[in-house]
Amino acid sequence: MTPNDIPRSGTTPSRLYARDLRLGYGSHSVVHDLDVVIPDGRITGIVGANACGKSTLLRGLARLLKPTAGTVILDGTDIHRRPTGEVARTLGLLPQQPVVPSGVTVTDLVGRGRYPHQSGFRRWSSEDDAIVAEALDLTGTIDLADRLVDELSGGQRQRVWIAMALAQHTDLLLLDEPTTYLDLAHQIDVLDLLAELNNSRGTTIVMVLHELNLAARYADHLIAMQHGRIRAEGTPDEVITEDIIRDVFGLASRVVLDPVSATPMVLPLSTRRKEAHERLDSRR
Amino acid sequence: MTARASRLAIALLMLAVVASVCSLLIGSRWLAPASLWAALTDGSDPLTGIAHARLDRTLLAAAVGAALALAGALLQGVTRNPLADPGILGINAGASFAMVVAMAGFGISDLGAYVAVAFLGAGLALILVHAVAAAGQDGATPTTLAICGAAVTAVLASATSAVLLLDRQTMESFRFWQVGTVSGRDLSVLTIGAPFLAVGVVLGLLCIRLLDAAALGDDLARALGRRLGRDRAVVAIAVVLLAGTATALAGPIAFVGLLVPHAVRALAGPGHRTVLPLCLLGGAVLTLLADTVGRVLLPPAEIQVGVMVALIGGPAFVMLVRRGRTVAL
Secondary structure, X not given: OOHHHOOOOOOOOOOEEEEEEEEEEOOEEEEEEEEEEEOOOOXXXXXXXXXXXXXXXXHHHOOOOOOOEEEEEEOOEEHHHOOHHHHHHHEEEEOOOOOOOOXXXXXXXXXXXXXXXXXXOOOOOHHHHHHHHHHHHHOOOHHHOOOEHXXXXXXXXXXXXXXXXXXXXXXXXXXXXXXXXXXXXXXXXHHHHHHHHHHHHOOEEEEEOOXXXXXXXXXXXXXXXXXXXXXXXXXXXXXXXXXXXXXXXXXXXXXXXOOOOOOEEEEEOOOOOHHHHHHHHHHO | OOHHHHHHHHHHHHHHHHHHHHHHHOOOOOOOHHHHHHHXXXXXXXOHHHHHHHHHHHHXXXXXXXXXXXXXXXXXXXXXXXXXXXXXXXXXXXXXXXXXXXXXXXXXXXXXXXXXXXXXXXXXXXXXXXXXXXXXXXXXXXXHHHHHHHHHHHHHHHHXXXXXXXXXXXXXXXXXXXXXXXXXXXXXXXXXXXXXXXXHHHHHHOOHXXXXXXXXXXXXXXXXXXXXXXXXXXXXXXHHHHHHHHHHHHOOOOOHHHHHHHHHHHHHOOOHHHHHHHHHXXXXXXXXXXXXXXXXOOOOOOOOHHHHHHHHHHHHHHHHHHOOOOOOO
């Protein structure tokens, strides 16, 4: 099913959105009364400084965190009132640092992505086999199928986790910093894979990203958070501006056009090298 | 099932048969296979009493060992804690304390009542451990569960000792039960416990996917549609049935629930589809062997199975850890 097939009425802006969402741990509130709409069939990037509530918002959207106020709506219903198995067939989540169980093979791990589609009566089927094989193929991990996950490199492992999320066959996929701890080549690799998934299957993707320039390249829609609120959202051109970067990160920067992708690119100004910047300024 | 797991399954099956036969034949009096058979089939044979006692004891040892090993595997899987064991999470201590109170305070000596009281104690201890662990800021994490389990175990063990020191008669009847023994309990013991063990085993074996999902961490397990609260409750019920019954029948036998799952995971990998059934076999084998060896080590005296399991299991566990063969959870 592509997102375009979903019937929409004027009151439901998209399949996944939140109203007056307040999230926190104990009495400590992290995300404050926030409204957010995740555009269907697009790639949304959530950016912001450390501890601004990005991951908390993602966990809230993935119903891992129960809101202290407000609601998250998935397909027209409060996500916490829907059967958890049904939600798991619609929305997938890849946490930031998943626990890698030792001694588990790649095929076994990716196969666990099929759990939401199985029940006491419906056990492993040939369809499950086909979907796991497809997920391994799409992520280029088919050669690793019989290897143990804990023996893989960081980049390979991340592909295997994504393969597991693919095997879950959800229309929406939420990822918490899928590129953290990967070198640049592997970051591009993972993001290309997600972009391809979005393109070929129409999967709605929401990801928390640290790397602003990559976020600007790969996301259709950016959400910049600050102190648990949304400071700006829109296209990368609208969100990646010198003003917003200064507010969100407390960082002076210059925003130029990325010569490769024609998206905005942030060049941070260092306070220590102020004279160098002034020198450059005077040369312009 | 992988080739390694299949080989291990076959090896354990053969070992279980060998251990059962040894347990039937070996003892203070050696029974040759032919005379054993005659004694079991012919009611007027002079050896009938011994033969039946051996048979009961063998069945009981196998059932208790299998139950404890499965309970250990379930607890380790659901808490992702390699040290989880009915002994460490306070379940055995709870059952012991409840039985001591029942013996000393209410003069209970009926075995059916023992089982019920042991259940109650095991269940209450597990609930207490979970409640205390869950009261913390991060909820019932594997670490808080282990710490609270150790604390509750210590408190209950002291309370048990206190009652025993004050009541000499209870101490006498409790002494043998406490070290864990499978001798001198006739088949009626097992027939009372069997239905509980059967339900526990079936429930435990239904936990395969739940445990494989739990191994991925709370977030991913929930993302895969698991309801963690319900999953943990199912495992807790299975564990209380298995460990509670085993403790009521044979006393608190330590180490089976810790050693067997670790050995099985090291040899066959961590997937619960293979780990859980193999733990049933492995637990039975270890307990049978321990019980049989305990009969011949210091004749004419017998060493209780609880002591023997620890004597065999302790060094074996140290070896396993030193060889780096344990599989992290």
